[in-house]
Amino acid sequence: MYSTNDIRSAFLDYFASQGHEKVPSAPLVPYNDPSLMFVNAGMVPFKNVFTGLENPPAPRATTSQKCVRAGGKHNDLDNVGYTARHLTFFEMLGNFSFGDYFKEQAISHAWHVVTKEFGLDPSRLLVTIYHTDDEAFDLWRKIAGLPEDRIIRIATKDNFWVMGSDGPCGPCSEIFWDYGPDVAGGPPGSPEEDGDRFVEIWNLVFMQHLQANDEIVSDLPHPSIDTGMGLERIASVLQGRQNVFDIDTFRNLISASEDLTATRAEGEQRASHQVIADHLRSTSFLITDGVLPSNEGRGYVLRRIMRRAMRHAHLLGAKDPLMHRLVPALITEMGQAYPDLTRAQPLIQEVLEREETRFRQTLEKGLRLLDEETRGMADGSALPGETAFKLYDTYGFPYDLTVDALRERGLDVDREGFDAAMAQQKAAARAAWKGSGAAADSEVWFDIADREGATEFTGYSATAGDGHV
Ligand code: ATP
Ligand code: MG
Ligand code: MG
Ligand code: MG
Helix, strand or coil: CCCHHHHHHHHHHHHHHCCCEECCCCCCCCCCCCCCCCCCCCCHHHHHHHCCCCCCCCCEEEEEEEEECECCCCECHHHCCCCCCCCCEEEEEEEEECCCCCHHHHHHHHHHHHHHHCCCCHHHEEEEEECCCHHHHHHHHHHHCCCHHHEEEECCHHHEEECCCCEEEEEEEEEEEECCCCCCCCCCCCCCCCCCCEEEEEEEEEEEEEEECCEEEEEEEEEEEEEEEEHHHHHHHHCCCCCHHHCHHHHHHHHHHHHHHCCCCCCCHHHHHHHHHHHHHHHHHHHHCCCCCCCCHHHHHHHHHHHHHHHHHHHCCCCCCCHHHHHHHHHHHHCCCCHHHHHCHHHHHHHHHHHHHHHHHHHHHHHHHHHHHHCCCCCCCEECHHHHHHHHHHHCCCHHHHHHHHHCCCCEECHHHHHHHHHHHHHHHHHHHHHCCCCHHHHHHHHHHHHCCCHHHHHHHCCCCCCCC
């Protein structure tokens, strides 16, 4: 059986044998894009190469890039633990051509990797293309011999990648695995596509045009290739699992949390174990890359993820801080591929333990308030925004933690009311400052805080810069 570590190596080795330079994963905090919260796709570290600002490391490259999608445009946080295929932290395997090969070779490589290197049954693969991309249609017919009904034309933005309103852009093609008729869900583009039967494993981007002000203005003289395959998703397929949380890496992490909490990842407790395992990875890798919990910006996204996991640890009955005790299992799984993670182990454990100790002081009281406030609420109704704000302000409950806690009870939160309570508190702080007799120009700090987007909330409201597709 292919272990997740073997799959990563097999992918990188194949592309290295095809003239691609193996480039190590860049850190999760993007060095080249302050507008982006975290690296969320393999192409992000190469953005300046694709726009021509930087020279490529080689004409062709291959990477396994650490990605976090918990904020900004690609925010998968709310899904995690509850779908079979979304993680906040995952690795994206990719091959890149910087003005070297293009569509035909990209499709050939991808088809070769999935059917020959990985040996997947071609009759269970299907692809999508951008609806006008006849060239891709013909290539999939010719190279893969796919029947016409398994090359699905999609007209939405899902299959047209842009870097921003200005820059390179082009059509995409996504490769899907069919888990078979026993699993609910329909093919991409159909009304049932949200099910788990057809899972996207690989996304190929054909950068062939240049955009200015959201309009295609020319064709690139040297078109490029950017691809991204989710390591955990391909591992699920190769290990015959339908859920990413059932692959080797996650099984080992989950069995550690089962042991430490004396519970099983079954029934209602399954989601909690999944959330904990996923969030353990994202928080540990973020701390390794220099992010620390705080009340704003990236640090607040980290805090939100940590606290979300910590509530689930509490749900499983953990009486003491749990997360830091799971770090050794993570190091066993991933330390070899990521030596920085091993080096950061003491720091990760200390930060997790301190945060959990601190949060546990208010967690229980906050949950009690939540219980009282929701008693008797009708299914589908919304918790008043002021209550959600009180949980945030007094008990340290990030907004999405409250949403997550209510989800089990079939309740919602009044988001507008929450935002209004937040705005009111800010206005009050400002007024108090004014009345305090402090120098008038100190107010500039409030203006900056407002303009810079009260960074504690950018995690879920702002559209951070774009990454991949
Ligand atoms: P989906 O439509 O399933 O949300 P996507 O189109 O948003 O995926 P891409 O941006 O194309 O994903 O990323 C490239 C690949 O990375 C995907 O084909 C998938 O295999 C993987 N991937 C994307 N998001 C996640 C996630 N949250 N967890 C695990 N793997 C992911
Ligand atoms: Mg997505
Ligand atoms: Mg998709
Ligand atoms: Mg995609």
